[in-house]
Amino acid sequence: MTESRPRGTSIAHIGIAVRALDELLPFYRDVLGLPDVPLDDADGASIAGLAAGESLVELLEAKTDDSPIARFVNKRGPGIHHICFAVDDLDATLEKCRTVGIRLIDETPRIGAEGKRIAFLHPSATGGVLIELSEY
Numbered sequence: 001m002t003e004s005r006p007r008g009t010s011i012a013h014i015g016i017a018v019r020a021l022d023e024l025l026p027f028y029r030d031v032l033g034l035p036d037v038p039l040d041d042a043d044g045a046s047i048a049g050l051a052a053g054e055s056l057v058e059l060l061e062a063k064t065d066d067s068p069i070a071r072f073v074n075k076r077g078p079g080i081h082h083i084c085f086a087v088d089d090l091d092a093t094l095e096k097c098r099t100v101g102i103r104l105i106d107e108t109p110r111i112g113a114e115g116k117r118i119a120f121l122h123p124s125a126t127g128g129v130l131i132e133l134s135e136y
């Protein structure tokens, strides 16, 4: 729970699955000029964070063959993996999803790469887009 004023929903980050961070980090960092943001590993992936204004680009490289990113890249190739929206009240938003029948991957929030509480929605309920919700 945050005590601060409501901020409204915004794009927190875009998760991009890559075969190797080294292949694409120079493009985002050096060509586009996005500054590095250190992030923890999460869900069996090494993550390179890059600041794009108020949002982040997260490059996701699988560390193990059975991780979600490895399965994604093997099946569909590298590319956009998910979009993360920051919401003012994560628990209330998840409850709204339940109410309207949006299938959740994470029934209860867990801690994501930025150290915030997050939960994923199932892409079958959101037009094929994997959506992550995060607290501010």
Ligand code: ZN
Pocket: 013, 015, 058, 082, 084, 132
């Ligand atoms: Zn994410």
